[in-house]
Amino acid sequence: MVIRQYKQEDYSAVVRLLVVCHVEPPAEESDLKGACIVAEENGEIVGCIWALVGLSTCAHVDWFAVHPDLRHTKLGWNLLRTMDLLLRDSGIHRYSFFIEPDNIDFINLVEKHKTANKIQKLRDLRFYRREIGDMK
Secondary structure, three states: OOOOOHHHHHHHHHHHHHHOOOOOOOOOHHHHEEEEEEEEEEEEEEEEEEEEEEOOEEEEEEEEEOOHHHHOOHHHHHHHHHHHHHHOOOOOOOOOOOOOOHHHHHHHHHHHOOOOOOOOOOOOOOOOOOOOOOOO
């Protein structure tokens, strides 16, 4: 298993992974600007995490997925720890993330380890996205 920086040629494999994991994929590759990491096993993308980084010391993890066959193997935590190091080295002090309401396993894992991992639940929100096309 290799955890590495995202490359442009990874895009379609990452979209397939996100779909398998029931995570809404980005509308287009240009949405994936920021800190991008993938996990690769035997030439297949099996995990990914993207953090959107702005001009402040905060970031937002927007896409995070681990192939269902590799859950409960600590791959997700390894991706998060790698992202932590990448963001810290870039001057980022904290990041936010959203967990899909039906991802009960990850919600329980985060709740179980939130104190030790300095995670704070902010509040319950539902996120929406609006496409803005040509204004006529």
